[in-house]
Structures are given as C-alpha cells and as structure tokens.
Amino acid sequence: MFYCQRESYSRELETEVISCSATSRQLDTAGRKAKVDGFEVTFKETVFFPEGGGQNADKGLVGGVEVLDVYRRGTVAVHFLAGELQPGSVVRQSLDWNRRFDNMQQHSGQHLVSAVLEREYNINTTAWWMAESSENKVGLSYIELDKPVPPETLSLVEERCNSAIQDAIPVSVKLFQIGDPELDAAHTRGLPADHAGPVRLIQMGEIDSNLCCGTHVSNLSHLQAIKLLFTEKMALKSI
Numbered sequence: 751m752f753y754c755q756r757e758s759y760s761r762e763l764e765t766e767v768i769s770c771s772a773t774s775r776q777l778d779t780a781g782r783k784a785k786v787d788g789f790e791v792t793f794k795e796t797v798f799f800p801e802g803g804g805q806n807a808d809k810g811l812v813g814g815v816e817v818l819d820v821y822r823r824g825t826v827a828v829h830f831l832a833g834e835l836q837p838g839s840v841v842r843q844s845l846d847w848n849r850r851f852d853n854m855q856q857h858s859g860q861h862l863v864s865a866v867l868e869r870e871y872n873i874n875t876t877a878w879w880m881a882e883s884s885e886n887k888v889g890l891s892y893i894e895l896d897k898p899v900p901p902e903t904l905s906l907v908e909e910r911c912n913s914a915i916q917d918a919i920p921v922s923v924k925l926f927q928i929g930d931p932e933l934d935a936a937h938t939r940g941l942p943a944d945h946a947g948p949v950r951l952i953q954m955g956e957i958d959s960n961l962c963c964g965t966h967v968s969n970l971s972h973l974q975a976i977k978l979l980f981t982e983k984m985a986l987k988s989i
C-alpha cells in the first residue's frame with residue numbers, strides 16, 4: 751500500500767531515496783512515443799500514484815527534479831525522473847496537484863457513472879480510461895460498456911449522478927484481507943493473480959462498493975458535476 755493511497759489528499763511528502771539507476775524509457779511526448787534518457791528511482795514512501803486501475807500516473811517534482819512517469823514493478827512504485835538523486839538522501843516530493851485532483855475526480859466519477867448504469871439499467875462497464883492532459887482533454891474519461899445506451903437513458907444517468915453529487919455522499923476506503931467473509935466473490939473476481947497485501951474497497955454510500963487501487967475523492971460533492979457528452983459505437987477488436 752502506497753502513501754498516496756492512504757492519504758489521497760496529500761500533496762507533498764518528505765522521504766528517503768532508496769535507489770537510483772540510469773535508464774531510458776519510451777514516453778509519450780507531444781502525442782508521439784519517444785525514447786527518453788532518465789533515472790529509475792525508488793523511495794521509502796511515495797506521494798505519486800503509479801498508474802493502475804485505469805488511473806494515469808502522477809507527475810510532479812522531487813527536490814526540483816521532474817517526475818516523468820511512475821509505474822509498478824511488483825509491489826514497488828518506480829519513478830522515472832529527468833535527473834539523478836542520491837540514495838540515502840532525504841528529499842521533498844511535490845505532486846502536480848491540479849492534474850492529480852482532476853484524475854481523482856475522473857476516477858470517482860467513473861465509479862459513480864458505472865454504478866448507476868449497472869444497478870439501474872443493467873449496463874455493465876467492460877473498461878475505462880482517462881484522456882492524457884497533453885491531448886488538451888483534461889477532465890475527460892471514456893467508459894466502455896457491454897451494450898448501447900439510449901440517449902434518453904444517458905440524460906437520466908447524468909441527472910442521477912449529479913443528484914448524488916448534490917447530496918454530498920461520503921466516499922470511504924476500507925481495507926480487507928483476501929478471504930475475509932465480508933468480501934463476496936464478486937468483489938475479488940478481477941484481482942490479478944500476483945496481488946499481495948490487503949485489498950481496498952471504495953464505498954460510495956449505498957450507491958457503490960468496488961475494489962480499486964486508485965486515489966478517490968472523500969466526498970462525492972468534490973466531483974462538482976458530471977456531464978455525459980456522447981456515446982459512440984466501438985469497432986470490435988479482433989483477437
């Protein structure tokens with residue numbers, strides 16, 4: 751469990767550099783993949799969310815050095831930095847908070863929209879992803895569904911979500927050990943085989959409870975509003 755998952759609203763953290771090694775990585779720069787030279791750094795704790803569960807990796811600075819990417823290697827969060835840091839040194843991590851808070855709103859928003867679609871219309875979410883801010887689409891997410899949504903349903907779902915936001919329903923995170931009788935089989939269905947440690951159950955009042963590794967808002971009022979823009983038919987992927 752990372753610090754950023756325990757403290758989703760924390761923007762800064764002082765922590766120790768554990769390791770640092772020179773490497774290169776393929777990164778999306780201005781919409782194109784390019785190989786970038788940098789350093790892989792691990793810390794004792796991290797305020798940066800490593801990509802996962804549909805949520806994009808955080809960005810920010812560590813001791814003035816830019817964090818270009820964050821990803822998981824097993825249970826370790828690996829940070830890809832533009833510059834070198836000294837193992838053993840104590841540094842200050844600072845999050846690009848506007849970007850992260852937007853990611854939190856998108857992610858909790860997706861849970862809410864998916865829950866309403868599933869519970870009230872039997873339309874299931876098969877995947878979701880958030881647009882990267884470099885595409886100039888901050889605050890935009892895509893939800894993939896198992897059946898079409900009629901336009902009139904779309905506006906009813908939007909209304910239902912916005913009324914839950916106005917009701918300021920609290921969002922809580924509970925930790926469970928796998929095998930806990932309180933966790934039913936449906937909850938643990940999608941867990942990766944190599945999952946280690948406790949699982950996190952994200953609870954939105956009576957509306958939803960879902961296993962998730964992401965950072966979430968603490969109250970639905972923090973979403974401010976949800977606008978469902980359009981639906982489009984997907985091309986079937988060939989396997």
Ligand SMILES: [Zn+2]
Pocket residue numbers: 803857861961962963964
């Ligand atoms: Zn999630």
